[in-house]
Each structure stands twice: as structure tokens, then as C-alpha cells.
Amino acid sequence: MKRRTIAKEIEYTGVGLHKGENIKMRLLPGDSGIVFKRVDLENKKNEISLDIINTFDLTRGTNIQNEFGAKVYTIEHFLSALAAADITDLIVELDGNELPICDGSAKVFIELFEQAGIKELEKDIMPIVIKKPVYLSAGDKNIVALPYDGYKITYAIRFEHKFLKSQLIEFDLNMKTYKKEIAPARTFGFDYEIEYLKKNNLALGGTLDNAIVVTETGVLNPGGLRFEDEFVRHKMLDIIGDLKILNRPIQGHIIAIKAGHALDIEFAKLLKNM
Structure with a gap:
């Protein structure tokens, strides 16, 4: 496969999930992998390359930092869209330390890539x-x-919860399937977590417009769910993004059961040397 970037630069401004501040994101064509650049930092040590060695604190999201302390939080939804679009090279300028949460899914990022267009580069990957x-x-x-002629993911979740229990899905991945079946699936949390998150200055930008809130009897979101099994679809979205930390296409069948960001990244370390 040829390496790919976007054909023209494009901008988007949206709220960051944890700080609740507006984040301006500017995407520019690149040819040196995926590079995040914190333009709000004055020094020249503000670039963070997408590399598994740069990951840290994987408790509630996928985050990266450089050796000088510049950090970018909550990149998994963006990486997921990059993986689906086969984008291997990009400059991502941010004026804050996290990605916009958008509507809690990868839908907006896919739309941005489509607006910018895709350009093939000379080098192979x-x-x-x-x-x-x-x-x-x-x-x-x-x-x-497992060995597989293509890229397939099977994902199962199970919660000890009155409303959200077990869900399972499986998809052969391509852009058409991802855009329709996976990209719109939103991040979710439980109502009993909200107080803890707020007390710890987390999810300050979280609203019913960018996250599903699960209660014992259903969801708080007025519009309900986009899919009956939206929860497991979002977990699939996440693992696609987490494995993009390697920035290489995958040929195989991934089966995940109750995985999360920390296990995803540890698994990526096993795949890195293949």
C-alpha cells in the first residue's frame, strides 16, 4: 500500500472532553508519519510523533507525550478515523492538550478527511x-x-449492569463499512461515574451531545441510541484507533473480549515486531 496524506489543509474547532475548553485543530498534509504539534506551546519542543513509545496514562483514553513533557490526550477516536481512511502521514496542529470530542464518535473526523481529500505519496508502507x-x-x-486474508474484528463486551449487559459484533473492515456501521457510534459512561469524574476535573466538556449516559433503565440522551448495540460498536471504534498507534495497516482477524485502552496498547506492542 502507498502511504497517504490529505490533499489540502482543513480546520475544525470543538470542545475538548476533559478540560471543556474549545480546541482549534488544523490538519495539514505531511510526509513524515503522524505528528501532533502543540501550537499553544512557545518552545520548539512541541511536536509529538505517533509512536507506541510515546503513550502514557491509558486509564480513560489513549494519550501521547514527548520527552519534553508536551502532551496530547484522548486521541483514540481521531486515530480510528485515520486507520479507516488509510492516512499514514499528517500534521495535526492543536492549540490545547486534547482532541475535540466532536459528538463522541469518529463521524466528524471522517467527514473532515473526505472534505480535505486524500493524496497518495510515493513511498510504500x-x-x-x-x-x-x-x-x-x-x-x-x-x-x-489470527491469520486472515483481510482485516476483521470481532468484539464482545459484558457488564454487570441492569441495562447494559452483553453485546457482540463482527465486521470485515473497509471504509464503507466503517463509515456506516462504526464511525457514528458514540463514547459512553455510566450515570454513577459522573460525580467522580467532575470532582477529579475530568469530563468537564462532557454533555449529552457528545456522550451516551447509561442509567439502570436506559440512556439519558433524548435522542436515544444510534444503534441498538452502539456500545460494542464504540468499543470496536476504540480498538481500531488504539492499534493505529503502530501506523501500519493490519492483515488479520482481531478478536477482543472486554478489552480497553491499556490492553489494546500492550497488544499493539506484540504486533509491532511482526
Whole structure:
């Protein structure tokens, strides 16, 4: 596959999930991988390359930092859209330390890439080809990769919750399927988490416009769900983004059970050397 970037620059401004501040994002064509640039920092040490060695604090999202302390939080939805669009090279300028949350899904990012257009570069990129089973587990969380002629993901979730219990989906991934079935799925949280998050200065930008809030009897969002199984679809969106940390296409079948950002990144470390 040829490396790819966007054809022209494009801008978007939206609220960051955790700080609740407006973030201006400017996307520019690039040819040196995915690079995040904190334009709000005065020094020249404000560039953070998309690299697994730069990940940190994977409790509630996927975050990266450089050796000088510049950080960018909550990049997983953006990375997921990059993976679906096969974009390997891009400059991402931000005037804050997190990505806009948009509507809590990857839909806006896909639309931005479509507006900017895609341009092929001269250099090739080698895919990660799963040739033998790869397995990682932590308690009841599991990820497996199996040989497969394509890119397929099977994902299962299970919660001990009155409303949200078990869901499972499986998709062969391509841009058409991703755009229709996965990109619109929004991030979600439980009503009992809200007080803790606010007390710890997290999710200050979270609203019913950019997250699903789950209660014991349903969801608080007036418009309801976009899919009956929107929760597991969003978890699939997340793992697609987390594995994009390697910035290489994947050929294989990924099976994930109750995985999360931390396990996703540990699994990516296993795939890195394949």
C-alpha cells in the first residue's frame, strides 16, 4: 500500500472532553508519519510523533507525550478515523492538550478527511501480517489475532449492569463499512461515574451531545441510541484507533473480549515486531 496524506489543509474547532475548553485543530498534509504539534506551546519542543513509545496514562483514553513533557490526550477516536481512511502521514496542529470530542464518535473526523481529500505519496508502507495466533489476556480481558486474508474484528463486551449487559459484533473492515456501521457510534459512561469524574476535573466538556449516559433503565440522551448495540460498536471504534498507534495497516482477524485502552496498547506492542 502507498502511504497517504490529505490533499489540502482543513480546520475544525470543538470542545475538548476533559478540560471543556474549545480546541482549534488544523490538519495539514505531511510526509513524515503522524505528528501532533502543540501550537499553544512557545518552545520548539512541541511536536509529538505517533509512536507506541510515546503513550502514557491509558486509564480513560489513549494519550501521547514527548520527552519534553508536551502532551496530547484522548486521541483514540481521531486515530480510528485515520486507520479507516488509510492516512499514514499528517500534521495535526492543536492549540490545547486534547482532541475535540466532536459528538463522541469518529463521524466528524471522517467527514473532515473526505472534505480535505486524500493524496497518495510515493513511498510504500508494509502491513502487519498476522501469520500465527497472537494472544494477550489480563483477568477477564482478552485479545487474540489470527491469520486472515483481510482485516476483521470481532468484539464482545459484558457488564454487570441492569441495562447494559452483553453485546457482540463482527465486521470485515473497509471504509464503507466503517463509515456506516462504526464511525457514528458514540463514547459512553455510566450515570454513577459522573460525580467522580467532575470532582477529579475530568469530563468537564462532557454533555449529552457528545456522550451516551447509561442509567439502570436506559440512556439519558433524548435522542436515544444510534444503534441498538452502539456500545460494542464504540468499543470496536476504540480498538481500531488504539492499534493505529503502530501506523501500519493490519492483515488479520482481531478478536477482543472486554478489552480497553491499556490492553489494546500492550497488544499493539506484540504486533509491532511482526
